[in-house]
Amino acid sequence: MGRVFRFDQDVDTDQIIASQYLLYPTIDEMKVHTFESLNGDFAKEVRPGDFVVASDNFGCGSSREQAASVLKALGVKAVFARSFARIFYRNAINIGLPAIVCRDLYDHVREGDQISFDLEGGKVFANGQEYACTALPVHLQKILNQGGLIASLDKEDA
Amino acid sequence: MGATLIEKLIRHRTGNESAKAGDIVTVRADRVMVHDIFIPFVKDKFEEMGFQKIWDPEKMVLIYDHLVPASQVDDTRHFRIGDEFAERYGLTHVHRSDGVCHQLMTEKGYVKPGDIVFGTDSHTTTYGCVGAFSTGIGYTEMASVLGTGKLWLRVPETIRVNINGTLPKNVQSKDVILRILGDLKSDGATYKSLEFAGDTVERMSVASRMTMSNMAVECGAKCGLFAPDEKTAAYCGITLDDFQQSLYGDDDAVYEKVLDYRAEDFVPVMACPSQVDKIRPISDLVGTKIDQVFIGSCTNGRLEDLAAAASVLKGQKVAPFVKLIVTPASKQIYQDAMKAGYVETLMEAGAMITHPGCGLCCGRAGGILTDDEVVVATNNRNFLGRMGTSKVQIYLASPLAAASCAVAGEIVEPC
Secondary structure, eight states, X not given: OEEEEEEOSOOBHHHHSOGGGTTSXXXXXXXXXXXXXXXXXXXHHOOTTOEEEXXXXXXXXXXXXXXXHHHHHTTOOEEEESOBOHHHHHHHHHTTOOXXXXXXXXXXXXXXXXXXXXXXXXXXXXXXXXEEOXXXXXXXXXXXXXXXXXXXXXXXXX | OOOOHHHHHHHHHHXXXXXXTTOEEEEEOSEEEEETTTHHHHHHHHHHTTOOSOSOGGGEEEEOOTTSSOSSTTHHHHHHHHHHHHHHHTOOEEESSSBOXXXXXXXXXXXOTTOEEEESSGGGGGGGGGTOEEEEOOHHHHHHHHXXXXXXXXXXXXXXXXXXXXXXXXOOHHHHHHHHHHHHOTTXXXXXXEEEESHHHHHSOHXXXXXXXXXXXXXXXXXXXXXXXXXXXXXXXXXXXXXXXXXXXXXXXXXXXXXXXXGGGOOOEEEOTTOTTOEEEGGGTTTXXXXXXXXXXXXXXXXXXXXXXXXXXXXXXXXXXXXXXXXXXXXXXXXXXXXXXXXXXXXXXXXXXXXXSSTTXXXXXXXXXXXXXXXXXXXXXXXXXXXXXXXXXXXXXXXXXXXXXXXXXXXXXXX
């Protein structure tokens, strides 16, 4: 089980992690500023195993992979959205952060709700209901299962 | 059955003559671009992956632009790491102060029609202006491309945008793409290819097309393509070969959606704070007081943009208390604008001319703003906090409109 942090549509990468923090040498120094302009307490309150739930077009804007990396570094277990922007989606999978399209979840959860997630089965459980997620394309599922692109490349070499 | 532009490009480049929208293919990169802000991360991932060499060092271009000139002492760390990386892996194409990456990639001839190009910046879609497939990727994926030369991608569905007729005199290609973004909305083309066609875009300069390809990503598009033509060939200094000449969307191809516009229907518009798809006709915004105007960036910092601004500002003065900041997109453009007299005209009107780079557009330097200030800007994003604090009001506009506002001290329609 993990708690829900809920965000609206068109959350852009500047809102996830603003440009001025991208120059910090490590993700750990950056992550305390995650979602700063939308929810100043997010980085303090989020715990490993929690979830981000958003409406359409999550992660639009720049190509900054740090937007996915800070969420992973804070222990976010998965991001559920009605839809994702293209580059964020690839980046998330490549670093091993499940970015899961779930059309119905956003409308049926509130901030702070406890939910659980079955990655293999593609299901989310919230408030006594089960919500089906869109399956990842096979290629992406493989990368995610192997723990991201780096692990996946290692396997190809082996 | 015909094919879309992107299907033709991918078929030719993969040898898979049946590749179509929805298929997953692996492509070889003709060129890759990494910029200063992400080079330390690319380097770390590249080495973590265990690569010893870049698959083809000649194909990588390293560009310092977001942090040039440095505004924080820590910025210089990125230059040091970039320089070391360039030396260790034998890079030959390194630009340390020549301009904004996307301008340089086309201007310096790194990208040709039909090429496949990846960059660490989301506005890598820009090279669609010459009929290249180009798109942004993250730094882990870039590190993988540097080692292997390859990347998988899903052949995108195409949204075709036809524009025919003559644009009104006070409308520029910026107004055209803003209107399209307003109609498609910020996720209206996610994962898709935008293909621009029609006699209006055929008459546009490559520079004007560049503005539209640049902003294709603002509705989520993977690329924003124009069919290469005589103008493209002249711009690239080449003669189009058979493959390049075949790069246009067939009328009987499968399009996910076709948008038809009459050029005469376009009006000057702005993207209002703080969404790129929040488009309003300027006539609805007239009278809004402004504090600053920015003309520059990879979207609208080219010679024709500076010429448009100079035509408005000739013999005029920037309104009292308004700051006009002009940033040519490259050193070459800066020099050409000096020779053409535009720089003198702009300076006499009261403009500050800054060194080519991304500074203000990405909110790092060169005129950042504070709470409740209003800026009319020609760049591509008006996100919350993009050019200073999260209470800055950013309106995106064409160079003609921006220059007109600078004189008036408030939002006005360009003549």
